[in-house]
Each structure stands twice: as C-alpha cells, then as structure tokens.
Amino acid sequence: MMNSRSLLKHIxxxxxxxxAGPAGLVLALLLQKEGIDCVVVERQSRAYVESRARAGLIEHQIVELLRKHGFSEGMDLNGVPHTTCEFRHGGRRYMIPYGDHVHASHFVYPQQFIVQDLLQLFISRGGIVFFSHPAVKIEGLESDRAVITCTSSENSVLKVECDFIAGCDGFQGLCRSSIPSTDTKIFSKQYGIGWLAILAEVPSSTKKLVYALHKSGFAGQMPRTSQITRYYLECPPNDQLSNWSDDRIWSELGKRLAVDGDENLIQGPIVEKRVLNMRSVVMEPMQYKRLFLAGDAAHIITPVGAKGMNLAISDADVLANALIHYFRSGDEVLLREYSHVCLPRVWKTQExxxxxxxxxxxxxDSDQNKDKDFSDRLRQVRLERLQQTDTYAKLFAExxxxxxQ
Ligand SMILES: Cc1cc2nc3c(=O)[nH]c(=O)nc-3n(C[C@H](O)[C@H](O)[C@H](O)COP(=O)(O)OP(=O)(O)OC[C@H]3O[C@@H](n4cnc5c(N)ncnc54)[C@H](O)[C@@H]3O)c2cc1C
Structure with missing residues (x-):
C-alpha cells in the first residue's frame, strides 16, 4: 500500500x-521466494553497491545454500573452486590440500558480483529496493508496528511501516545503535595489527591462496578473477596510505612473498588500497523486540579467515526461516531463538x-613480553603439523x- 503526498511517501x-549488502539481499530473496512482503532500503546508489569490492572467498556451506535456493548461477558460471592453500615460511612452502581432507571446496567469486547477481534476481522478480535512501530513524520497536524513516537526495522522506525490521546495514549502520545499550553486551578485541588491503589489476602469480609469514610481517595473495588479485601487507593499524607508494607495495610484496626460485610476482595497476584494523566485535543478543540484526551489523570479524560475508549470509538464512515460520503460523518461537541459533556459529568462527x-x-598476542623468535618457532611447528598430522589438518580444513557444524 503506498500513499504518496508531495514529499512524503508512506509504505x-x-x-x-x-x-542491500549480502545479508540484506539474501534475506530479501528468501522472503520473496516464500511470498512474504518485504522492501529493502539502501543508503548508497545501485552503482555504488554493485562495485564495492570486498570479500571473495565463499565457504562450502554458503555455496550449497546459494545453490539450494537457485541464487548461484553467476557463481557457478564464473566462480572458481579452490581446494588448496599455501603457507610460506622460512623460505619453505607448506601446501595444504584442505579440500581433500573434508571432500569440499571453497569458491572464489568477488562480493560485488554476488551483490550484482542477488540484486538482479530480486528486482527482476518484482522486489523493491530504495537506493540512495539512508535510514535515519527507527521508531516503534516496542509497539505493534515499527517505522523506519529514510531520507533521499531529492529531499523527500520515506516512511516504511512494518512488522519486523532486519538490520543488515553493516557495522557503521543505524540499526545496531537503535538497541538500548542496557539490553546488549558488546564483546570486542583489538589485535594491534593492521593490513594494507590492495586490489591490483593483475593475474596472480599462482592460482592458490598464499599466506606468507615473513619477518617483516605477513603478506597475502588472493586471486579474485583471472585479471584481478587482492594482496595484503601487514602494517601498523594506524598506518597512513601516504606511506605506501605503489613502488613500495610491489617491493614489499616481492620480498615477503618470495620463496627460493619464486619471485615471479606480476606487477600492474593498483586500483584500490586501504588500511584495515584487525579487530573483532560481537553483539549479544542480536535482536531487540521487532529488530533483528544480521551480518556485520551484529558482528565483525577480522578478514584473516575470510568469514565476514559468509557469516552475514548464514544469519540471513536463519532469520529468513524464523520470519517465514512466523508469517505462516503466527508462532514466534524461531524469532525468539534467533540469536541463540546464530551465536554459536559466530563464536566458533571468531575462534x-x-x-x-x-x-x-x-x-x-597481548603479552607485553612479545618474543617474536619464540612465536616464530611455534608458527613453524603449527605449519608442520598442518602438513603432517591428519587430524590437525582436518580440523583446520573443516x-x-x-x-x-
Ligand atoms: C578488504 C576486505 C576483504 C574481505 N574479505 C572477505 C572474504 O574473503 N570473505 C568474507 O566472507 N568476508 C570478507 N570481508 C568481509 C565482508 O565484506 C563483510 O563481512 C560483508 O560485506 C558483510 O555483509 P553485510 O551484508 O552484513 O554488510 P555490508 O556488506 O556492509 O552491507 C551493509 C549495507 O547497508 C548499507 N547501509 C549502511 N547504513 C545504512 C543506513 N543507515 N540506511 C540504509 N542502508 C545502510 C550499506 O551501504 C551497505 O550496502 C572482507 C571485508 C573487507 C573490507
């Protein structure tokens, strides 16, 4: 139902x-599939969300979920399955065929492509997304109906009245801060480590994901497409981009990724660089009255294990089931259980x-007496165990x- 007055729209x-990130779009599609009425409001333009390059590694269970619901056409066509990763340390390579240990694979398929696919599917099936409409106010969480107020660049105001709000608006969004602080607990950890995240328009020197443990700091090489590679360089968490010229980046990558006989890094245009602070945050519970948080809105995780987008999609699946059950039966039990279902997986992933x-x-380590040489020996033992001890490798692979789980 829509009543439009001059500058006020009411839905x-x-x-x-x-x-309209991965959490919001998967939720929207799952609800749409079951005939539940929903709309998406998004702060940014469609062009912006469809080009935001972030994640790239999709977990096995998320691949299965996307396939089960028919959301995987683009990924199946253009994604690349991965079953082996490579650690480098002390001039040695440690190949870990994790896929063989668990008979499963990852998919490499960039987040912006997933967002494009999901948006296209939702809109082509009649779904409504209000782009460039930031939510600025949330009211009525304690009453029968909640209301979201959004503004738009044309100075109009959109009011969305609803039974439930799904806060899928990321870590900097409005929804999380609409929950009274007395009703939640925030758990957080700062690692005191930064990563310079780089996107380069080059093929990677190997098709595998590479984690290089170097005395100057970590370096990572993650293929995204045949022509785009994401690189990471460990740096201080408050480092300035101005300290990182393209020349310095390539030289540091070359040094940290090198193993004997392998300095074949392909250099080319760097199209994006940003400093990421390694930190993790979990909010408990992930819900308040008529508001349910999913994805980065409820928890963020360091990009080290490539899990943030996967957790976001997993939350969306749990929330969709709970909402569908409620709208079919009037039974709130799954909605009440939402946080209890999501949080064990969130914490296992944080661990x-x-x-x-x-x-x-x-x-x-937060230990004040950090002894890098000591922890270097421990790292070497862990890598050797990953290669030599089946049960250890299987746990990692899972x-x-x-x-x-
Ligand atoms: C460099 C980098 C690499 C990463 N690599 C990986 C990886 O390999 N694998 C992985 O799983 N994860 C990875 N992540 C994490 C992953 O990108 C996030 O966890 C994921 O985007 C979370 O999805 P989401 O839908 O919860 O939130 P988001 O993708 O952040 O989407 C939230 C949406 O809400 C919108 N929004 C915000 N505020 C408002 C408002 N007030 N009103 C309306 N809309 C609003 C935003 O514009 C955005 O579109 C990486 C992240 C980074 C930065």
Missing amino acids: STQAAIVG FSDWMIRLIHSNA SYVGLK
Missing part, C-alpha cells in the same frame, strides 16, 4: 530490510579467526572451508 510491509591470526602474525 507498509511485513519485513523492512535495511541495507578460528583468532587461531589464524596467531598463525600468520608473530605479534598477535573451519577454513566452512562445513556445517
């Missing part, structure tokens, strides 16, 4: 979704990411590839 729907951080950085 009524069953579920209002804030944010894995914390383990990965300690594996690939020599200074990830978490890394993302099996349903």
